[in-house]
Amino acid sequence: MTGPLNGWRTLAEQISEQISSGCLAPGQRLPSEEQLQQRTGLSRTTVRAAIAELRRLGQVETRHSAGTFVLGVGDMFGLRPGESVTASAALVVTGVDGTTRTLPAGTRIVVAPAEPPGS
Amino acid sequence: MTGPLNGWRTLAEQISEQISSGCLAPGQRLPSEEQLQQRTGLSRTTVRAAIAELRRLGQVETRHSAGTFVLGVGDMFGLRPGESVTASAALVVTGVDGTTRTLPAGTRIVVAPAEPPGS
């Protein structure tokens, strides 16, 4: 098995891939929670956990009683040495392998110094 | 009544204030979910929702089977090539000369590519 994974992680990943591949375009509405329940056989709790994850990753936005919608890709900003970034909300760092890490609000993001080659 | 006990937002706010006021110091463990249940009379679902909110705000970090711990603030984070950062709130970039620039929420911060010397 590729990995049984949990319920909500698997579902979040599947939807995320549909977004990445363009099957779900920006502005488009995701299936309702009930529809996702029926299609996947998962409970509503699990479906909602998956959507919450997508929200955390900034891929979708949920509007009360209207649905969950795919967000467009945000702009990129290239941070240069000497510059720093902060925000009044938590910062989510996405690593090279796709894993994420949450930093407290107020953390200062700077460009890491280059590693010396002889490490 | 011991308190209003209305919902996960209230609980999250209460704990958040304890963190802001220093009653809960960085590194300190929050009461367990069961303890919070008993103290507040809320269900575990609601208690967990409150903690999830604190996590979303970057105020705490939860370690499996160990507990939820208060995070320190004002730390630095060195961003490395390949990593990216976003936040659900506006991002403020501070330049080398001290000037600031505000970027919309969702903007992806990446390490700017090194400029070739002959530019």
Place this chain on the structure above:
DNA sequence: TTATATTTGTCCGTATGTATT
């Protein structure tokens, strides 16, 4: 080392409220 208790993780079901369509 083994065993036990604690604590969080995941998952399910149900009910009701609220906002949108």
Place this chain on the structure above:
DNA sequence: AAATACATACGGACAAATATA
């Protein structure tokens, strides 16, 4: 007014990882 869809909240059960004895 009615149907749809998300928000909140309760309850229970078992798994998994950690800490402790």
